Amino acid sequence: MSNTARETYESLNIEPKPLRPHILAAATVVFGDDYFAGRRETISLSGFVQLNKWPMQGFQHRVAEDGTASFDLELISAPEVGIKGYSYVLEDRIQILSNPYLPNTGHVKQIVPGKNFPAEFYIRRFGILETSTMRLAHRGVIDVKGVVDSIPPYKAPLTTAVLGRPHGDQPGEVMPAHNVVRGTNLPAAWYDSNDDNEAVGLTPSAFFAASPGPCLSMLVDPSIIIQASMESRATIEVDGKTEEIELTGAYPQAAGAEILLFGPEKHGRGNGVLAQLARVAMTGDSRLLGGRVMLRASYFAASGGVLGDGTEDSLSRVRYPSELHFDAQFELMAPAATLYAAAPVHVSGKLNDIEPAGTTLASDHADAPLLTADGTPKARLTGITMRMGEALVGTEAYVTA
Secondary structure: OOOHHHOOHHHHOOOOOOEOOEEEEEEEEEEOOOOOOOEEEEEEEEEEOEEEEOOOOOOOEEEOOOOOEEEEEEEEOOOOOEEEEEEOOOOEEEEEEEOOOOOOEEEEEEEEOOEEEEEEEEEEEOEEEEOOOOEEEEOOOEEEEEEEOOOOOEOOOOOOOEOOOOOOOOOOOOOEOOOEEEEOOOOEEEEEEOOOOOEOOOOOOEEEOOOOOOOEEEEEOOOEEEEEEEEEEEEEEEOOEEEEEEEEEOHHHOOEEEEEEEOHHHHOOOOOEEEEEEEEEEEEEEOOOOEEEEEEEOOOOOOEEEEOOOOOOOHHHOOOOEEEEEEEOEEEEOOOOEEEEOOOEEEEEEEOOOOOOOOEEEEOOOOEEEEOOOOOEEEEEEEEEEEEEEEEEEOOOOOOO
């Protein structure tokens, strides 16, 4: 028998310390007490959590009788971390935490006995959902599973969570990529919570839907994370009429924009710094679209880009002012429907420093049809300018400064 056929996770020499990875996640939330009639919104979430794991004290490595090796792990997310995003429906920040009174435990387990990868990643998730006005809990466990090919199971920069690009916040089956985990026993109902984080009452306030964002999450390993407040002007055309919409978003409310920068040591594609417009949430009012709108970046199609001239062998080698470019995958939520840009919009500007305040990103040319989920054209996005304001910059995405 070959050595490969006798692998266990002991051969990986995993360090006995916790991981604190950055997470890009999405959940499709149905608001209200009626799962079928409520407004659905796929909310992009990000932040960092802590993964405690073997060989830390209290965690085990084991080999079953069939030769399958596995090791224990635990997910922790405290209020100052956790994962957060901005909800158009609630007009509020939404944050997902681990229930501190219930263990969010799981394992990494060989799928083929004696072969470390591919492996099953599994967490029994007991969550808390918080906004400025609600604290919700669910009664059952959410089983989060996926197939990973490394430890830590980092997703390659600028790659997507699913195979293909689903359109819409409405039901539709999705196929997660590898190194992506998902809730496998959804939908789940969320109820008001008492002081012990127990669900109370018979009437839910929200649901996690089974698709298209079934509690998807992936770990990424950026060099720098920029959370920035934003002011934007978007120009749209509807039925031959043109309108300029003013939009804003503040990063303490998990709005504005989140930008990830990946140095060469993080992406393995040679020299140069990759950039990702990972999360966008800016709101305003549109006369042509009938009221309040929100510009967001698609979770299902990466808004990739670059910083610098492409010759840098590390992020520290970027010379400022430096060009920042994105091919942004925009979506526009409106009262009647969410509209999806049929093509990416190229935006660029000069970053004067790693602190981005004052940087303006603008489209040199934009003419992207805005489609409904079934592909019906409803408007066109013909221009966008985004100016970054106050920002939080670092290697970990804290919820507040």
